[in-house]
Amino acid sequence: MxxxxxxxxxxxxxxxxxxxxxxxxxxxxxxxxxGSAFSVNLGVSEAKLTVMGEVAEYQDTAESGATLFRRFCARCGSPLFSVSSSAPGLVYIKAGTLDDTSTVQPGMHVWTASKQAWVGIEADALQFQQQPSAG
Ligand SMILES: [Zn+2]
Ligand SMILES: [Zn+2]
Incomplete structure (x- = not known):
């Protein structure tokens, strides 16, 4: 857990x-x-996630064209979750909101075409210029 x-x-x-x-x-x-250089997202099955508290939502249109429901704390504004119309049943959790981030190990980088110039990526990391096709 x-x-x-x-x-x-x-x-x-x-x-x-x-x-x-x-x-x-x-x-x-x-x-x-x-307000930073990138998001670090954990892909988790929506069925395995329990949320307590008031979450506000902003309906975004992602660069891929998908509708992205961006959910954040209604009080302090911390970004917490995103749900995409292109990946039903999956929720993206912002890794910086974990209580324990010691196990976070990104396996891929997406939308590197808009990466900030100063950000370095490990040479052996899986990279996609845009959104990899779901599946
Ligand atoms: Zn993004
Ligand atoms: Zn809050």
């Missing part, structure tokens, strides 16, 4: 098992939403 929450503690979550994947997203929308 892994757990996490927002900055103010109003929203808490827990999920069973290990993430299906961990990816770094360098898309321009993730940069805007996070």
């Amino acid at each position: 892994s757990s996490g929450g927002c900055l103010c503690g109003s929203v808490r979550y827990a999920f069973e098992g290990r993430p299906k994947f961990t990816g770094v997203c360098h898309c321009a929308h993730c940069q805007k939403q996070s």
